[in-house]
Amino acid sequence: MIPAIFPIRLRISMAYVILGERAVLVDTGSEGEEERILRGLRRYNVEPERVALLLHTHGHTDHAGSTRALRERLRVPAAVHAADAAKMRAGDSGALIPLRFSSRVVSLIINPRFPAAEPDLLVEEGFSLGEFGIPAAVVHTPGHTPGSISILFDDGRAIAGDLMMGGSLGGAYHRVRPGYHYFAEDLTELRRSIRKLLDRGAKTIYVGHGGPLEAGRVRERFAPDFRAI
Numbered sequence: 476m477i478p479a480i481f482p483i484r485l486r487i488s489m490a491y492v493i494l495g496e497r498a499v500l501v502d503t504g505s506e507g508e509e510e511r512i513l514r515g516l517r518r519y520n521v522e523p524e525r526v527a528l529l530l531h532t533h534g535h536t537d538h539a540g541s542t543r544a545l546r547e548r549l550r551v552p553a554a555v556h557a558a559d560a561a562k563m564r565a566g567d568s569g570a571l572i573p574l575r576f577s578s579r580v581v582s583l584i585i586n587p588r589f590p591a592a593e594p595d596l597l598v599e600e601g602f603s604l605g606e607f608g609i610p611a612a613v614v615h616t617p618g619h620t621p622g623s624i625s626i627l628f629d630d631g632r633a634i635a636g637d638l639m640m641g642g643s644l645g646g647a648y649h650r651v652r653p654g655y656h657y658f659a660e661d662l663t664e665l666r667r668s669i670r671k672l673l674d675r676g677a678k679t680i681y682v683g684h685g686g687p688l689e690a691g692r693v694r695e696r697f698a699p700d701f702r703a704i
């Protein structure tokens with residue numbers, strides 16, 4: 476069985492349900508979106524009891540905002556990369572370092588704080604989802620934040636969080652056009668991570684805002700910038 480990736484569109488970000496033998500919820504949106512996510516699960520006929528893990532692409536307010544509430548509701552472990560664990564523990568996204576002028580505008584309307592949640596499990600490069608019947612593993616793709624990860628499936632699908640973004644205004648327009656996210660803590664590392672994910676064989680990339688993105692277009696968009704790294 477090929478596991479499905481079901482997108483759940485939230486106020487400003489996307490969460491994804493991966494359905495294998497068990498289900499893994501990737502990201503939890505912003506604060507107060509737990510009901511919306513549970514409704515999303517039901518819409519895809521995934522009983523909440525099937526969810527075995529809350530896996531975070533990174534520790535930002537729009538990806539870990541409802542983690543505390545969902546962890547209590549579903550009684551499943553929350554996992555994040557060690558380098559972003561402090562953000563979740565503190566309920567604080569930390570520095571949102573803008574890449575361009577419009578990012579500064581966005582940073583004014585985003586509240587970096589969210590309900591703190593204690594991570595139960597720290598994941599790193601190579602962490603396998605095999606035990607859930609999902610042929611996929613974690614690839615460490617830092618840059619947006621130090622603990623940003625992607626989930627790469629054996630068949631080339633990937634969920635990459637905010638490694639890149641689809642379209643403009645957080646995916647409201649031109650959803651499938653790849654571009655930089657508004658923020659990156661380390662731009663050189665971010666570019667290396669994009670190249671790493673492509674070199675590992677990512678073909679269809681699901682992202683935290685907009686998407687999904689096709690690898691050919693992603694390479695076309697970013698390859699000129701790989702020269703700088």
Ligand SMILES: [Zn+2]
Binds near residue numbers: 533538637
């Ligand atoms: Zn982010």
Ligand SMILES: [Zn+2]
Binds near residue numbers: 488535538637683684
């Ligand atoms: Zn985001």
